[in-house]
Amino acid sequence: MSKPNSENFDGYGRKCLMVFAVVMVITLSMVAVFYAHPANQHMAIGITLAAAAVNAVFVAGYLMHIVSERRLTMLVLAFTTVFFVALLCLTIGARLSVPVGTVH
Amino acid sequence: MEIPYTIEARPDTGTYNAKIGMWLFLASEMMLFGGLFSSYILLRIGAPPGTWPHGWLSVPLGTLNTMILSLSAISTLMAWVAAKTNNYGRFKFFHACTLLLAVTFLCVKSYEYHDKFIHYEVQLKDGRIADGHMIENKKDSDHIVLHGRYVKAHSELMTMPAKGEKLDEMEIPRADIVKMENYGPWHNTFLAIYFTLTGLHALHIIGGVLVIGYLWGPGSKMWYTNHDQFTNRLEVSGLFWHFVDLVWIFLFPVLYLL
Numbered sequence A: 001m002s003k004p005n006s007e008n009f010d011g012y013g014r015k016c017l018m019v020f021a022v023v024m025v026i027t028l029s030m031v032a033v034f035y036a037h038p039a040n041q042h043m044a045i046g047i048t049l050a051a052a053a054v055n056a057v058f059v060a061g062y063l064m065h066i067v068s069e070r071r072l073t074m075l076v077l078a079f080t081t082v083f084f085v086a087l088l089c090l091t092i093g094a095r096l097s098v099p100v101g102t103v104h
Numbered sequence B: 001m002e003i004p005y006t007i008e009a010r011p012d013t014g015t016y017n018a019k020i021g022m023w024l025f026l027a028s029e030m031m032l033f034g035g036l037f038s039s040y041i042l043l044r045i046g047a048p049p050g051t052w053p054h055g056w057l058s059v060p061l062g063t064l065n066t067m068i069l070s071l072s073a074i075s076t077l078m079a080w081v082a083a084k085t086n087n088y089g090r091f092k093f094f095h096a097c098t099l100l101l102a103v104t105f106l107c108v109k110s111y112e113y114h115d116k117f118i119h120y121e122v123q124l125k126d127g128r129i130a131d132g133h134m135i136e137n138k139k140d141s142d143h144i145v146l147h148g149r150y151v152k153a154h155s156e157l158m159t160m161p162a163k164g165e166k167l168d169e170m171e172i173p174r175a176d177i178v179k180m181e182n183y184g185p186w187h188n189t190f191l192a193i194y195f196t197l198t199g200l201h202a203l204h205i206i207g208g209v210l211v212i213g214y215l216w217g218p219g220s221k222m223w224y225t226n227h228d229q230f231t232n233r234l235e236v237s238g239l240f241w242h243f244v245d246l247v248w249i250f251l252f253p254v255l256y257l258l
Helices: A009-036 A041-063 A071-096 B017-046 B059-084 B088-117 B154-158 B189-216 B218-225 B227-257
Strands: B119-124 B129-136 B143-151 B168-173 B177-182
Touching: A009 A041, A009 B059, A009 B227, A041 B059, A041 B227, A071 B017, B017 B189, B017 B227, B059 B088, B059 B227, B088 B119, B088 B189, B088 B218, B119 B143, B129 B154, B129 B168, B143 B154, B189 B218, B189 B227, B218 B227
Parallel strands: none
Antiparallel strands: B119 B129, B119 B177, B129 B143, B143 B168
16 A cells, blocks of 8 residues: 555545455454354364464555565564564473373 | 764665665564564473463454554655655654554553453362353352353363353352453463563553654654754664564464464
8 A cells, every 4th residue: 555645635534444344354254154053163163364464464565564564574573473483383382292191 | 973874875784774774674574573473482392281271362353453553554655755856745744653552452452451461260179160251259248159150170261152152140149160361372272372472562552652643743843954864763663563463463363363
């Protein structure tokens, strides 16, 4: 989304509302999946988390202007993402390291 | 002495100092919430089957709060756009909307918290469990009154009563009670992580409200004295507000839907 100027206030507002509409449609889809009680729970979890990630991309990309941010900001965010993923991997790794049949 | 790079971009970073500072702060915030999300995942996958509650939170209220926070993210962005385009009236209007929406979010959250604090699980001497909302709990009375249901096993409480299931008013003599506890953060692991995550998020909302309220009120004098710096302050506070929205976008499905 381009940065605003005095001529395109209304156009910018419309784009923001479009992002809001997309976020709401995705959110309502997640709620619909919840109420549908799908037989495959793993698939439902996957769909819900993927939908939340898409929502996050829209908010971060367009509302926080990450798509047009400076290289340094991208670098900071990339480093944080690496550490964040490593943190999640540590958690999953800790869980997987528990021998089967034992209590953690 | 004038503080440098409050408006113009610093040559080595390519942006003004407050913005790069905010991004670094948000990076640390990501790790803070990341640690808690990580704890949630570990607790959730480590819970024995049938012990993790499902459907304890109100999905309609959670959806409503998602809508409120997303709308406030749009209004805070529009307030910044209004400042960029030098429209004071629109700035005041959109920032007032943001404040109102933020306060509404906190009211809905408070209602949800209150609902949990008046919800009790009462273990009885005959082995049954009474579960429901407290209606009467006078200190000088020899009984309490709950609106809810009786169950035989604790595992039956892991799902909320189905729609249409009849709930009764239950008068329980105090002499029959072994243990009584409300659905506060001390009740079980799910509620502990729920209150920790949403409580920390609510603290961020309160912090954001204070900053946005200042910029809308007394801080808005800077609109006339140093307009560019004021616009930058709006952008930086907006970044924080979008981050708060971003965290909720993950909190809602993880806590309410999964």
